[in-house]
Amino acid sequence: MDQETVTLKIPGLTRTYTFFHTSDAHVEIALETDAEGGKQRAEYAAEKYTNEGSNIPASTLLNAIRTADEAKADGLFLCGDIGDHYTEGTIQFIRAALKEAKTEVFYVMGNHECAGAEDKGSARQTFAEMMFGCPDFWARDLGEILIVGLDNSDKYYTEEQFAFLNEQIAKNKPILLLMHAPLMTDAIIDPVKEKWSEEMGAGACDYFLIDRPEDTSHPYRRFWDLVQNPENHIMAIFAGHVHLSNDGEFAPGKRQYTMVPTYMGEIRKVIVTGE
Numbered sequence: 001m002d003q004e005t006v007t008l009k010i011p012g013l014t015r016t017y018t019f020f021h022t023s024d025a026h027v028e029i030a031l032e033t034d035a036e037g038g039k040q041r042a043e044y045a046a047e048k049y050t051n052e053g054s055n056i057p058a059s060t061l062l063n064a065i066r067t068a069d070e071a072k073a074d075g076l077f078l079c080g081d082i083g084d085h086y087t088e089g090t091i092q093f094i095r096a097a098l099k100e101a102k103t104e105v106f107y108v109m110g111n112h113e114c115a116g117a118e119d120k121g122s123a124r125q126t127f128a129e130m131m132f133g134c135p136d137f138w139a140r141d142l143g144e145i146l147i148v149g150l151d152n153s154d155k156y157y158t159e160e161q162f163a164f165l166n167e168q169i170a171k172n173k174p175i176l177l178l179m180h181a182p183l184m185t186d187a188i189i190d191p192v193k194e195k196w197s198e199e200m201g202a203g204a205c206d207y208f209l210i211d212r213p214e215d216t217s218h219p220y221r222r223f224w225d226l227v228q229n230p231e232n233h234i235m236a237i238f239a240g241h242v243h244l245s246n247d248g249e250f251a252p253g254k255r256q257y258t259m260v261p262t263y264m265g266e267i268r269k270v271i272v273t274g275e
Helices: 056-070 088-100 120-125 159-169 186-208 219-228
Strands: 002-009 017-022 075-079 105-108 137-141 146-150 175-178 234-238 246-251 254-258 266-273
Touching: 017 056, 056 075, 056 088, 105 146, 137 159, 146 159, 159 175, 159 219, 186 246, 186 254, 219 246
Parallel strands: 002 266, 017 075, 075 105, 146 175, 175 234, 234 254
Antiparallel strands: 017 266, 137 146, 246 254
16 A cells, blocks of 8 residues: 555653554445345455455455554554445454454544444444444553544534543543544645535535534534643544545644545554654
8 A cells, every 4th residue: 555654753652653544445345145145244355355446445444454464553543434334244344354453453433334324323333343342432551652532423522522531631641532523723624625625615624624613612612622732641633534634733732634545545654752
């Protein structure tokens, strides 16, 4: 896969960490049927998706996993929309692909994972095992740093998510925060307009990005105020949704990264090191 590399410096770290950042694979797999009309297990072997004209989203997701495995990375960030629509075949494929990964996978929900599901709540639970048992929020302690995932695919934050994030902040460790929809920063507004305004008009930024409202009681504003607080240790946000690569500050010393869709064959290498 084509790689871009960024280096994130966090004072006090005693070792260097390597992660890979991906999003928006948009895999969709329909279960094949046998001669008797029965459903078969979704095929996830890499060789099925390597030929020209085959399932490129599935192939590139497998290539992303392979890239992280070969680099012996500390983790692979999957920042939502890994599945394009909710189908049994898609779930089976993603579950099997991640089970084969040698690298620890950090997965947050996107707005597409459960698209088309009759019961979104039940559909979300089929992804729970891939998110440490809870698709709404989770955290993994890597010793010196915390990886925290929050589902903002419906463009809101719950009281439970606020409480959970505050619990993680209280641990006083550097946090890398994963979510699907990014914050509306000065660095990302113009790229989003350039990419999406022709298709979506003036509402492109409102659809793709989380604005900072004037109303201090609004959940978006509360979230902004929380992550921007200079006294906490949220060092970086990794997101997706916008289908473009962007790197900019959301507060002094705090960076936000978005990524080109995985299905385009690109991945970001993230080196996290002390100063």
